[in-house]
Amino acid sequence: MSIVIRTLSERVFEIIRERIITGELPTETPLRQDALAAELGVSKIPLREALGRLQQEGLLTSQANRGYMVRALCAGQAEEIYALRLAIEPAAAAYAAQVAGPPGRDAAVQAFERLDCAAGSNLAAVAIRNREFHVALVRPGDRLLTTQLVERLSILAERYVVAHLAPAGRDARAHQEHRALLDAFLARDGARLEALLAAHIGATLADLREQFGAS
Amino acid sequence: MSIVIRTLSERVFEIIRERIITGELPTETPLRQDALAAELGVSKIPLREALGRLQQEGLLTSQANRGYMVRALCAGQAEEIYALRLAIEPAAAAYAAQVAGPPGRDAAVQAFERLDCAAGSNLAAVAIRNREFHVALVRPGDRLLTTQLVERLSILAERYVVAHLAPAGRDARAHQEHRALLDAFLARDGARLEALLAAHIGATLADLREQFGAS
DNA sequence: TCGTGGAATATCGTATACCAAAGTTGCGGA
DNA sequence: TCCGCAACTTTGGTATACGATATTCCACGA
Secondary structure, eight states: OOOOOOOHHHHHHHHHHHHHHTTOSOBTSBOOHHHHHHHHTOOHHHHHHHHHHHHHHTSEEEETTTEEEEOOOOHHHHHHHHHHHHHHHHHHHHHHHHHOOHHHHHHHHHHHHHHHHHTTSOHHHHHHHHHHHHHHTTGGGOOHHHHHHHHHHHHHHHHHHHHHOOSSSHHHHHHHHHHHHHHHHHTTOHHHHHHHHHHHHHHHHHHHHHHHHHO | OOOOOOOHHHHHHHHHHHHHHTTOSOBSSBOOHHHHHHHHTOOHHHHHHHHHHHHHHTSEEEETTTEEEEOOOOHHHHHHHHHHHHHHHHHHHHHHHHHOOHHHHHHHHHHHHHHHHHTTSOHHHHHHHHHHHHHHTTGGGOOHHHHHHHHHHHHHHHHHHHHHOOSSSHHHHHHHHHHHHHHHHHTTOHHHHHHHHHHHHHHHHHHHHHHHHHO
16 A cells, blocks of 8 residues: 655645535635635645646636636536536446456445435535546546546536535435446446446436526 | 736746657656756746646646656557547537637638648647647637647647657648548538548557557 | 665755735825 | 726745755665
């Protein structure tokens, strides 16, 4: 086992990322850097590094001399995110299912169980577990870049899910879909997994569309 | 026209990025931050910001307290990059071709001409123009995230092209392929563009495979 | 001879202080 | 009312310092 030493700016990166996803940080308002730095108890160097990375991830925008802002949500970008996920994730998961070794299969099961445990608690926590489950279906393919991309897109998508989807009737349906996804994954049934995952992602997109249309 | 004010770290980001692409920076050797900062005439804050962004882009890796290294080239990652490009770029370009307005169409033509002009000069310059051409076929779709992703993947792919493909007989064939791509784009023939682009990307991948096999 | 321990050195990650330039705010005058 | 200017705020950047970790290299002992 290799212990991972994490640098301060990496931790700041993750903290701010989760704050953005949960909608804790306001959009359209520039981030006050010194205030944030003081609040997190770090200096501006790791903070700025984290902000730059978050911009690269697509969660922040910046304008020179005016600072960083949380990128606004818009229906068009949600469509983009889901179109990209549909283009990548099902195929990547299908591949991973076929080549996954025991550790990868265990990780998928565990991610599913953690998602299950979190169900019913606050939406943000569920969203994180949901993302981890989706990534767990792809990671065993051992394609680093693809996995990172899936994770990145999942993160971008999460904002929309957290912001727009009340966990009304969705929860039960999502649970069944996740169960089916895991079954197909464990059965190494790439074709079925691919179809199910496309349907699952498409269903979430449809929910989002409905909310956008309603609001 | 909005003039774009760019910060130092953005410029450093691009400078180092091009150096990585051209293979000017050694892989497997940690970057000496002080030396690099001194050479570029900047302090370490903008430099580190740029390095962090480049890591996020997948061009660098970092280990805490050991610094940043240029990510090594490997056949597996090239396969990944091209698989992702094939999953995204043809469809995105097809869409863009259909919705492109006059500015987007002009930009595509100009990108093609610039690529044409650069042909024959050094490989790195051609590679940049090549990337810009590919992006120009996607940008008119006005899907920001997709365009950024295509650009990012093109950048990652460029390293392999620069490193492994001597512009032997490739140049002439690539020129014809680009010409055909532009024609299909201007004709708004999405289906044809999609097929041609998939073939074009696939051809480059095939060339790379051959080189990897040979070496 | 070879491996181990440890000191010396180099480099990284972070903090602090400071500054110039750009943006923002608010007040006063036309 | 609306414009322009001055004061303030914030950002982006530099210089510098310092602790912590890595690396190097040499001496010592098995």
